[in-house]
Amino acid sequence: MRPDYLVLKNLVKVFGTGEKTVHAVNNVNLEVKKGELVTLLGPSGCGKTTALRMIAGFEIPTSGEILIDGEDMGATPPNRRPTTMVFQNYALFPHLTVFENIAYGLKIRRSTAQEIRRKTREIMGLVGLEGFEERSPAQLSGGQQQRVSLARSLVMEPKVLLLDEPLSNLDAKLRVSTRLQIRRIHQRVGITSVYVTHDQDEAMTLSDRVVIMHKGRIVQTGTPQEIYAYPASRFVADFIGKANFLESRVVGMASGNALELEIMGNKFTAAVQKSTFSEGERVLLVLRPESVKLEPKRPDTLTGTVREAVYLGSQMVYEVDVAKKIITVEVANPHACMVFRVGEEVTITFQEKTLHILPYEEAS
């Protein structure tokens, strides 16, 4: 069992005084194992960046502890912490060359000139910036600047690498290629990393574990698969991927942890991981658009009317009116199956194991 390398204990950060206080980070507890890449994911204002900056030392916690490799970081200023950060706007030193930027921290550490040259060259090779030593940051493209920023932080061999939305300033295609590159580098180098983003695709691609944050609190921690398939709350379900929510009621308990549910007069059985639900309880069904199938209308089934049908090339996206509720349905490879038109009445089916059940919550 790998040890806990980075530990956040009861971390709180309050801004403002008197009546206008904001709990930016509200009692956050997290353990990160050595070598793990953990992503803090959430909408803007959820506290993820504040938490990251507290680990780096740029914000002082209102209360709580931060431990790195067993050491309490409370009294340590940012320049003495074993962390380095990749900033959102890269924060490259405009008056230094690429080489000087990357070597900056090593010089402060008083490494020998030879060491500096060796390490810097090595890291530049790793991120793919060979030959760029003498350029100035103003002469680089966004993607290249980003890589310099990454190299500058990596070359320090920190105990914890922090990344603050490093890809948000890149265009879409570059984002995709760069995040794969980051994943590859992380797998090679193996530094414990905390990554902050609001982009769930990034989180899913890069992370060993994802930490969903909302209004200063952690709402769920898990692997990308766990989060996607088994969201712990309506918020998480809604935030990760797209989700349809159907109201339902438990009408009976079946064998082997299965529940009998009723949706608009139609009965379904669904398997659950652990049954914490009781008979008669109102529940929320989470249904991913890609798990819903449409068929021509049949009697005694869950039915609806097609309100929108949008052709996207690789898929058809339907919006189906089911008892005044709109369900989004994605059908892949539309050429290979039936296409429905607006106004048609359809039957809605899904595989039971793709159903996820949550205690009932109103939409917020």
Next chain:
Amino acid sequence: MKRTILILLLAVVFVLSGFTPGQAAKKVLHIYEAFDTEEAQYYIEAFEKETGIDVVYVRMSSGEVLARVEAESANPQASVWHAGSNTSHINAASKGLLAPYKPKTDFELSGNLRAEDWAWTGFYSGAIGFVSNTNFLKKKGVKAPTSWDDLLSPAFAKNVALAYPYTSGTAYTTYATLVQMHGLEKALDWWEKFDKQSIHQYTKSGTGCIPMVGLEEVAVGISFSHDILAKGVNKGYPVVMTFPQDGTGYEIGGLSLIKGGPEPELGKQFIDWCFTVKAQNLFQKYNRLPVNPKATVEKGSVTLDQVKLIDYNHIWAGQNKDKLVQAWRDRIGK
């Protein structure tokens, strides 16, 4: 590189603090100087050449010197007070700020030219006169003023300038003269009228009004005769000098040794030098009247016997300066 900067910095610090190695050997005398810079330079250079003593002086009006000496009494920064009307020196003596010294002279210094206890000595004199712009007089068809009341004439309305009695020895002597002639209340009555009707402005220094008259910025000024000659007539300005027939005051230029000054011996040497014939002859250039009878008086200078002088009591004027000035300020409000 860093070290050289540090050394340079230290060197600068030394120089600024006035420490000049090797200067210690040369003798330096510190003086507070009430003559104008140009004139002071003339006399002091002569002294330096003759004696080889270096003089460092600070130029201020006599009121300012008095103030400075009083403020520094715990730790005087100068040894000699050179020039300025003796009223200020008298005032200083009454406050115990001067060190009595009888200079070595080759003549007898009469009693009215010195303090009784030799706290100060007088080394030149001059009478108060009027200076008027000749172009103005011609234009307006008036004659230059020859009495104090002439100054109140509508011909000179808002056209007279002199210094504040509290910043300049010249103006204070003027004021004290009037007080001695008419008594304090009557003098202030007269001055109130004078201030309202005739004054254009007050200047800071006693001689400031002379070039103003020369340039016709004002029509009439009040100053000492030697200044009027040196700074007005001899400079080529179109001016003429007159005196009040009803009586005028005069000044005696003061010279004293400051009590507790840094170079008392050098100071005494300087004071002695000021009374020598050579030094007194230098006054010719500036039309001042020497006190040494063996010295030559410049042609054109007005000697004291040519003017109607009142029996001006310098001691009284000096000792009562604060009281008189306060009364003036309260009445005139300036």
Next chain:
Amino acid sequence: MAKQGSNRQEILANLRLIWKEPLLLVSILAIFYFLLVFVVYPIFLVFKTSLIVEKQFNFSNYLAIFSKRYFYQPFLNSMILGACTAFTGTFLGFTFAYAITRTPIPFKRFFRLAATFPIISPPFIVSLAAILLFGRSGSLTPFVQKIIGEYSIYGLGGLVLVETIAYGPIAFLVLHGVLQAIDPALEEAAMDLGASRIRVFFTVTLPLAIPGIASAWLLVFIESMADFGNPMVISGDFRVLSVQAFLQITGMYDLSRGSTLAILLLAPTLTAFFIQKYWVSRKSYVTVTGKPTGATIRGVEWYIKLPAYASCFLFTGIIFLFYGMVIYGSFQTLWGVDSTLTLRNYVMMFKVGKDYIVDSLILSTLATPATGILGMFIAFLVIRKKFIGRRIMEFVSLLTFAVPGTVVGIGYILAFNQRSLMFPFILTGTAWIIVILLIFRNMPVGIQSGIAALQQIDPAIEEASSDLGADSNKTFIKITLPMIAPAFFSGLAFSFVKAMTAISAIIFVVSGRWNLITVAVLGFVDNSQYAQAAAMSLILILIVLLALGIIQMMVNRIGKGARSITVVD
């Protein structure tokens, strides 16, 4: 309970951070000490001295304010002068700025240059020129007298004229920035909806500019109240506080009354400063970020063009006339008497005046870098570091901006005439007192340009340096300073100019050994030696221009690569 605990933990943690950087801690403590001794203490002493009459502590001076004419008359005069100059100066500055930003007037750069000329020259040169032109024996006096009859340039009228010219450019700079920053889209939208140009002006432009106008008014008011050089020359019998305080102190050595006059001078200027900084500037709808938005300029109607163009041409013409007169006057043999042209005055300058020139240069050159670095460092601390008393440090270091030079000068002779608990050295008579006075008087210039420059830098860059292991001082030297180099140098330039042209505080602390050009010029004017005053003034202006040129060259060489890159992809 939790809230209180949270603040204390944060405060303690912040303190601990500073403690861990001993160099930083020492720097902060040193700066607090300097500010205390060289800014607060002298002002406090002035106040204290005004309460001591005949060696006893009492309020009699303040009670006398209303009864003694020699107190309230100068006070009223100064206030009236200040208000009048503020109105005329602001009006002039506004029309000038409007002309430059909203009309297609030609030669814009030239006009802007002319407008800033009075700022880099000693202010009382304008008075000198006024006397040369309009004095009793002025060159233009006969013509003017034909038009308006007898008049005197001395007094309130002359002072308002002279101070408007001297300080109008300050209003111009403020208003130019404000008008530039108003989004042209707003005015275009109004026109799009049918408003005429005049209507746009009165319903959109003017209301948005009002906080700026108020700022400009207050700034000119403060400058006029604090003005010493001009009233010394041209006030005649119109007595003002700055001059009267000076005469009291140096003429009568009445410290008590002189200090009272100084406090009377301080009260309105401090009040105006507070109003401007903490109320008016907060109400601005327009953020001046230094990025000109380029207001659209159209062909404008004649009733707008006329006053705007007139203002520009008139003002620039006056500037040329005045400064040209000074040049002309400097070559005269004896002003008012003998107008044969001669170089004699300049020859005398280099013989007699050489010491003044050298002294001024030495002292200003010593003070200027210290001003720049200290100002920059304080800006850095105030903007980037968190510690107890940060706001106090910012406030005190800007205080000298609002305090008239007269008050500071008096404070310095009171404070450093003897040894005291606060400061164990006597400074009067040395060069140090002059240098220190110049440094702390001009520090706000360095601080303001430092703050402006720092606000342009992405704080993430300094955080990155810290993140990579550099402590605060190293970050400041290796990262911050190079990036703000251009702003630093222009701050230096301005400080040098202010140091060379200082008069109102300096005149109290000059001594036999160290003397300044500005004091010498005033001495010449005192003696009506106008030609010599003009020659000396001209030499001063030339030196200032030369220095500015040198600094501009240095900025151009160092400026490469020091701009922050903006991330645009």
